[in-house]
Structure formats: structure tokens, C-alpha cells
Amino acid sequence: MTLVHNLKNLFNRYRMNTTGRLFFASLFIGIIAGLGAILFFSLLQIVSNMTLHQLAHYYPPEPAGELSGVEASGIPLRRWLLLVLPALGGLISGFLVFSFAPEAEGHGTDAVIEAFHHKKGFIRKRVPLVKSLSAVITIGTGGSAGREGPIAQIGAGLGSYLATLLRLSDDERRMLLIAGAAGGIGAIFRSPLGGALFAIEVLYRRDFEAKALIPALVSSIVAYSIFTARFGYGFLFHTPQYVFNRPIELLFYALLGLLCTAVGWFYVRFFYGTRDSFFHRLKLAPHLRPALGGFMIGAIGFFAPHILASGYGYLQQAMDGSLTVSFMLLAVFLKIIATSFTISSGGSGGVFAPSLFIGGMLGGAFGQFVDHLMPGLLANPSAFVLVGMGAFFAGAAKVPISSMIMVSEMTGGYQLLVPMMLAGSTSYITSSRINLYEKQVNRMADSMAHMGDFTIDVLDRLVVEHAYQPMSDIPVLQENAKLQDILQLVSQNEAITCFPVVNQKGLTGVISLNDIRKVLFDANKAESNLLARDQMRKAVSVTPAESLKSALKKFITFGYNQIPVVDIRNENEIIGILRHEDLIDAYNRQVINRKPTP
Amino acid sequence: MRLSDYIRENLIVLEPEIESKETAIALLVEKMQKAGVVSDGKKMLHEVLERERLGSTSIGKGIALPHARTQLVDEIVIALMKLQKGVVFNDDDPEPVRLIFLLGTPITAVAEYLKLLSRLSKTLKNDRIRKDLLTADSGAQIRDIFSHAED
Numbered sequence: 001m002t003l004v005h006n007l008k009n010l011f012n013r014y015r016m017n018t019t020g021r022l023f024f025a026s027l028f029i030g031i032i033a034g035l036g037a038i039l040f041f042s043l044l045q046i047v048s049n050m051t052l053h054q055l056a057h058y059y060p061p062e063p064a065g066e067l068s069g070v071e072a073s074g075i076p077l078r079r080w081l082l083l084v085l086p087a088l089g090g091l092i093s094g095f096l097v098f099s100f101a102p103e104a105e106g107h108g109t110d111a112v113i114e115a116f117h118h119k120k121g122f123i124r125k126r127v128p129l130v131k132s133l134s135a136v137i138t139i140g141t142g143g144s145a146g147r148e149g150p151i152a153q154i155g156a157g158l159g160s161y162l163a164t165l166l167r168l169s170d171d172e173r174r175m176l177l178i179a180g181a182a183g184g185i186g187a188i189f190r191s192p193l194g195g196a197l198f199a200i201e202v203l204y205r206r207d208f209e210a211k212a213l214i215p216a217l218v219s220s221i222v223a224y225s226i227f228t229a230r231f232g233y234g235f236l237f238h239t240p241q242y243v244f245n246r247p248i249e250l251l252f253y254a255l256l257g258l259l260c261t262a263v264g265w266f267y268v269r270f271f272y273g274t275r276d277s278f279f280h281r282l283k284l285a286p287h288l289r290p291a292l293g294g295f296m297i298g299a300i301g302f303f304a305p306h307i308l309a310s311g312y313g314y315l316q317q318a319m320d321g322s323l324t325v326s327f328m329l330l331a332v333f334l335k336i337i338a339t340s341f342t343i344s345s346g347g348s349g350g351v352f353a354p355s356l357f358i359g360g361m362l363g364g365a366f367g368q369f370v371d372h373l374m375p376g377l378l379a380n381p382s383a384f385v386l387v388g389m390g391a392f393f394a395g396a397a398k399v400p401i402s403s404m405i406m407v408s409e410m411t412g413g414y415q416l417l418v419p420m421m422l423a424g425s426t427s428y429i430t431s432s433r434i435n436l437y438e439k440q441v442n443r444m445a446d447s448m449a450h451m452g453d454f455t456i457d458v459l460d461r462l463v464v465e466h467a468y469q470p471m472s473d474i475p476v477l478q479e480n481a482k483l484q485d486i487l488q489l490v491s492q493n494e495a496i497t498c499f500p501v502v503n504q505k506g507l508t509g510v511i512s513l514n515d516i517r518k519v520l521f522d523a524n525k526a527e528s529n530l531l532a533r534d535q536m537r538k539a540v541s542v543t544p545a546e547s548l549k550s551a552l553k554k555f556i557t558f559g560y561n562q563i564p565v566v567d568i569r570n571e572n573e574i575i576g577i578l579r580h581e582d583l584i585d586a587y588n589r590q591v592i593n594r595k596p597t598p
Numbered sequence: 599m600r601l602s603d604y605i606r607e608n609l610i611v612l613e614p615e616i617e618s619k620e621t622a623i624a625l626l627v628e629k630m631q632k633a634g635v636v637s638d639g640k641k642m643l644h645e646v647l648e649r650e651r652l653g654s655t656s657i658g659k660g661i662a663l664p665h666a667r668t669q670l671v672d673e674i675v676i677a678l679m680k681l682q683k684g685v686v687f688n689d690d691d692p693e694p695v696r697l698i699f700l701l702g703t704p705i706t707a708v709a710e711y712l713k714l715l716s717r718l719s720k721t722l723k724n725d726r727i728r729k730d731l732l733t734a735d736s737g738a739q740i741r742d743i744f745s746h747a748e749d
Contacts, residue, residue, distance in 0.1 A: 480652040515708050518716065525657040526719030527712075533649075534667060537708050 004165045026179040026215040030222025033155040033183030037227045040132050047140030056081035061313030064238035083298040089141025090294030093134040093348055098287040101130040105346045108149030112156040112181050113439040117447045121160055121174035128157035134348035142308035144338035145349020147188050155184025178212040179219035186220030187227035194406030196220040205398040207443040236410040239319050242383045243415050253419040256366050257391050257426025264396040267336050268434040275344035293345025297338045307338045311357045318364040321382045328365040332358050355393045363388015386413045390420040395427030396436040458590050465544035467586035468565045468578040479503045481532040498562035501536045506572025509536030543568040548583050555580050601717050602745035607737035608633050609677040619685050626677040626700040635675045642670050654688035661722055662687045665701035675702045721747050
């Protein structure tokens with residue numbers, strides 16, 4: 001709390017603008033997100049050690065960059081426990097989530113996206129805690145889900161809470177939400193650039209929240225440094241030094257991109273299908289659904305333990321080239337099913353890790369298949385594992401850039417950027433109809449967070465001259481016009497609802513028909529004495545050179561629907577009238593001209 | 599909106615000795631100034647009289663509603679005068695005025711002002727209320743008449 005207080009003092013002492021405030025707040029969020037990631041990861045290791053290792057004696061392989069150092073006990077695998085553990089985890093996590101923070105259900109990233117677009121960046125402060133615990137239990141007991149969703153929601157929740165403590169604006173809270181998510185992801189995957197890019201890319205299908213780039217980068221750098229200071233530097237996966245020097249391979253990479261789209265389509269359909277057509281229709285309390293989901297995963301894990309938890313160790317084996325085509329191909333589909341059961345039942349966990357697994361296995365299977373078919377053509381079939389990881393998520397989650405960067409940062413496979421670009425783009429453009437993140441919107445223009453930006457932007461570029469109705473013979477009222485004069489003018493000018501009132505010096509006021517309607521048609525004795533000056537409102541006018549944005553402000557401030565237009569050199573000369581609908585027309589014309597095809 | 603909320607006892611003048619509508623209005627403005635509801639009495643008087651020159655504000659049956667739309671008041675204020683022997687407000691209307699309501703209205707309060715005016719003239723149309731007002735002998739009584747009229 002004192003830190004928050006100091007931060008506030010810093011803002012005030014230097015009278016910082018938004019950029020300055022966000023910079024320092026992002027630094028601070030980076031620290032919390034980094035510590036949050038350490039805590040989350042440590043808890044995850046403790047829980048999976050207690051359950052999968054010590055209870056079930058299941059020691060799945062680990063990725064080379066994340067060895068826990070736990071030695072296998074030598075006691076034979078208690079396979080039946082694999083059937084039970086995920087169900088037990090589901091029971092606890094379901095109870096936690098649905099009792100305390102139902103919005104922490106599912107994969108987390110969507111909740112962050114929704115908070116950004118629809119909730120002014122607001123996440124309840126209990127969410128990070130509930131999400132951490134439930135995700136640790138879901139994943140730690142073998143649930144097939146990843147860490148990106150939970151850590152994104154945890155980081156974003158902390159960012160949102162900090163913004164509230166600092167009493168920042170809604171816009172700034174959204175930026176800190178993104179910074180928090182970026183820090184969390186950048187840290188836990190040791191992918192600082194990828195985490196930052198992911199956080200700004202995942203909000204839209206076809207756009208970036210570019211304004212949040214610097215806060216996201218700052219937070220991610222700090223969080224990454226803190227996390228790696230504790231758990232060590234280096235890549236999550238170890239891979240041979242791939243080189244890309246055979247352009248002919250691009251043909252196969254493009255094919256892999258198409259394959260990713262096909263499997264991605266099945267993944268997304270199955271994932272949300274299980275939720276909407278199965279789990280949500282069950283006559284079962286939401287608290288208990290994750291337990292059922294867990295039991296269903298256990299049933300698969302009983303026969304195929306490699307689909308449990310993150311499965312990173314098996315992905316490492318795929319990169320090492322030690323898995324067969326049929327094993328990998330089967331793993332793709334079993335993983336899709338297991339992930340759907342885990343997350344769609346309401347369990348807590350991300351879709352990124354499973355997507356990496358699915359894409360990697362698919363790529364691995366395809367690479368080996370091509371290698372069997374045309375031996376020697378491919379320099380290294382296992383490079384397809386990496387490219388598959390990047391391309392699959394690029395298309396399914398609509399994050400072509402960050403997906404590529406994250407896979408590169410996790411594997412050190414920067415040499416494969418070109419194949420990833422091709423496969424990723426191929427998958428991205430052919431998969432426009434599928435969407436792993438339901439809450440994504442197409443572009444900024446579709447987001448509530450940017451509502452109004454564009455209208456104001458357009459109106460700022462238009463001037464009154466483009467919109468108003470020039471009139472040579474403006475119906476004006478003298479200040480001392482009597483009621484019958486007003487009545488006459490009103491009946492002669494049906495289209496006008498706001499009459500300028502003038503004296504010898506010029507415009508002195510405006511009479512709005514709305515104000516005087518009753519007086520006009522049903523005047524009593526007192527009212528029939530009224531002169532124009534008794535009934536007018538404050539004079540307001542616009543000039544032809546004024547922007548429509550400024551005119552709109554006047555419409556809103558004064559509540560008239562028509563405003564007199566005065567000459568720019570002589571503001572007492574009325575040259576026309578700007579109606580509210582003229583402004584709207586001008587806006588519409590401009591928007592239609594800008595986008596000839598919708 | 600209740601009419602009686604606008605009638606304040608300290609802004610009521612009962613049966614003073616006056617000889618013209620100008621002195622009557624001046625007395626009412628002075629009352630407003632003393633009550634601290636108008637920021638500049640001299641300017642206010644000028645504005646009210648100027649308005650009066652543009653068109654009479656008498657509404658018949660011995661009633662007049664002189665007024666100004668002005669920046670000199672912060673909210674709508676009404677000062678009231680009752681006369682034993684009336685004064686002439688308008689040459690076209692020979693009936694002497696015995697009830698004068700001076701209204702000061704902020705420039706921005708158009709809608710409220712028009713509503714108040716309509717309420718006031720409707721109330722004063724009632725013969726009995728007019729008679730009661732003319733026979734009242736204290737400010738408190740006048741206030742009561744308005745609040746009963748609305749119940």
C-alpha cells in the first residue's frame with residue numbers, strides 16, 4: 001500500500017501525463033506479475049509433485065528447459081489414480097471457482113479480453129487469487145490445460161486492481177490490464193517479446209492494441225527478469241540448431257498451414273461444442289461439472305497418460321524425433337478431446353499449451369510422413385514440430401505475430417521464422433471462420449473500448465461548411481417581437497425549430513420551439529405579454545470554419561437541435577443554419593466514402 | 599414546482615405610499631437588494647424599466663408582472679406588492695393595478711420561467727384568490743393563500 005502511495009506521489013510531484021503514469025505503473029505491475037508468476041509456478045510444481053508424482057507415481061517426461069529435478073520413485077505407476085485424480089482436482093477447483101468467482105471459469109484469456117472490451121478493464125480483485133488456486137489444482141492434478149490463460153488473468157487482474165488503487169481513468173486501467181497479462185505470460189513462458197505482443201494482439205482478430213505496446217513491453221521485461229532470476233534463463237524447449245536453406249520446403253510448410261486450419265476447425269468446434277451441447281445442458285450444478293470433466297479426462301489418461309497436464313515433455317520428445325507418426329497423430333485428437341473435457345466443463349486452465357501440443361504433434365506427424373514419402377527432401381523433419389506449434393495457434397487464436405515469436409522464444413528456433421511466417425499466415429487467412437477466443441472482436445472499431453474514437457475522429461476532420469444549410473433570408477426575430485410575430489414566423493418556417501433573436505447589434509439569443517410550444521398555442525394573459533427576449537436562450541453560433549466536433553459539443557451542451565451559422569469575419573451576420581441531422585448526414589457521407597466496400 | 603416556494607415573506611411589501619409604477623418597481627427592486635437576492639439593484643431597475651418600455655406587463659384584473667431576464671440573479675426570485683389605491687401600468691388598460699409581482703429570472707432558466715409564469719397567471723385568474731390576496735394583512739397570510747391554492 002505504501003508503494004501505491006509513493007507511486008501516486010510520484011505522479012503528482014512531476015505532474016505526469018498518461019504516458020509517464022503508465023510507464024511507472026507498468027514497471028510496478030511487471031514486478032507484481034513476475035512475483036505472481038513465480039508463486040503460480042511454484043504452487044503448480046508442489047501440487048503436481050504431491051499428486052501425480054507421490055500419489056500416482058506418474059513421472060511424465062519434462063521439457064529440457066524446465067527440469068524439476070524430481071527423481072522417479074521406482075514404484076510402479078498406480079494407473080487407477082490417473083482415473084481419479086483429475087476428477088478430484090475438478091471437484092476442488094469447481095467448488096472454488098463457482099463459489100467465489102464464477103468469472104474465473106474456463107480458460108481465462110477470454111475473461112481478460114471481455115474485461116478489456118466490455119468492462120472498462122475491470123476485474124474483481126478476488127479473481128487473481130481464485131484463478132491461481134483453481135488453475136493450480138486443475139493443471140496440477142493432470143487436467144489438460146495450460147498456464148497462459150490463468151497467468152494472463154492473474155496478471156491482468158493485478159493490473160486492473162492497481163489502476164483502481166491509483167484512481168486512473170478507464171482507458172489507463174485497460175492499458176494496465178494488458179500490461180499485467182503481458183508480464184504474466186512473458187514471465188511464465190520466458191517469452192518477453194511474445195508475451196507483450198500476445199497481450200496486444202489477442203484482443204482483436206484483425207487488429208492490435210498498439211497504444212498498449214510500451215506498457216506491455218515494460219511490464220514483460222520486468223516480470224521476465226524477475227521470473228528467470230528465480231527459475232533460470234534459457235529456453236523452455238531444447239532444439240537442435242535448425243537452418244532453413246531449402247526453399248522447396250516452403251511448399252510443405254504451406255500444406256502444414258492448411259492442415260492446421262483443418263485440425264483447428266475441428267478443435268474449436270469440438271471445444272465449444274462440448275461446452276454448449278454437453279456440459280451446459282447437463283442437469284448438474286456448475287460446481288460439479290469440472291469433476292465430471294476430470295473423470296472423463298482420467299478415463300482417457302488411464303490409457304494414454306501423455307495427454308494429461310501440459311504434455312510439454314512429450315512435445316520435447318517430438319522435437320527430438322523420438323515419436324512415431326501414428327503416436328503423434330493419435331495424440332493430436334486425444335489432446336483435443338481431453339482439453340475440451342477439462343476446460344469446457346468449467347475447469348481452470350489455458351488453451352495455449354494444449355494448442356502448442358496439438359500443433360506440434362500435427363507438425364511432427366506431417367514432417368515425418370513427408371520424410372517417409374520422400375526421404376532426404378526435408379533437411380530436418382522435426383523442424384515441422386516447431387512450425388506446427390506456431391502456425392496452429394496463429395490461425396486458431398488469430399495471433400499470427402505473437403504465436404511465431406513465442407514459439408521462437410520458447411525454443412530458440414529463430415531460424416525457422418520464415419517457415420513459421422508462411423505456415424502461420426496460410427493458417428491465419430484460411431481460418432477466418434474459426435475462433436479459439438470467443439470474446440475477440442474484429443477490429444478496434446468493434447470494441448466498446450474505442451467506441452466514439454472514430455466518430456470524433458471523423459467529425460474533427462469535417463467543418464461546418466460541409467454540412468450546413470446556407471440561407472440568404474434567415475427568419476430572425478427582433479428582441480422585442482411580440483407573441484403574434486413569433487407565431488407568424490413559426491408558421492411560415494416549418495422546418496426551423498430554433499430561431500435566432502437579434503437586436504441592432506446582432507445575435508443576442510435563440511428561441512427554441514420546444515421551450516415555447518405551450519405558450520404559442522395556448523397563451524394566457526400573462527404569456528401573451530411575452531416578448532422574444534423573455535423566452536430566448538443564450539445565443540450560440542458556429543462559423544463555417546469550425547469543426548463538426550466542436551459543433552457537436554455545442555449541440556450537446558445547449559440542447560438545441562439547430563444552431564445559427566454566422567459569418568467568420570462578422571459574427572453578427574447570420575448566413576445559415578446547422579441542423580443536428582446535417583451533422584449526422586455529413587458524418588455518414590464521410591464514413592461511406594472512406595469504406596467503399598463494407 | 600410549487601408557486602409558494604417562490605413567495606418569500608421578506609420580499610412582500612404591503613400597502614406603501616407610491617405614486618407611479620416606476621416608484622413601485624423601484625421599491626420592489628430595493629426590497630430584493632436588501633434581501634441580497636440581486637447583485638446590483640441599480641442595474642436591475644434599469645433592466646426592468648427598459649423591458650417595461652418595450653411592452654406593458656399588466657395582465658388585466660388589476661395585476662402586473664414586471665420582469666427581467668438578467669445575470670443579476672442566481673435563481674428565479676419574486677417580489678410582491680399589494681396596493682390599497684392602484685397605479686396605472688398601461689394606458690390601454692385603465693384599471694389600476696393593485697397586485698404587482700416583480701420577477702427576476704436568470705438567462706439560463708427559460709423553461710422554469712415559462713412554467714412559473716403559466717402557473718402564476720392560472721392561479722391569479724381565480725377571483726376568490728385575488729380577493730383573498732387583496733384583503734390579506736400580512737406577508738405570512740399571502741404565502742398561505744398561495745400554498746392553499748395549490749393543495
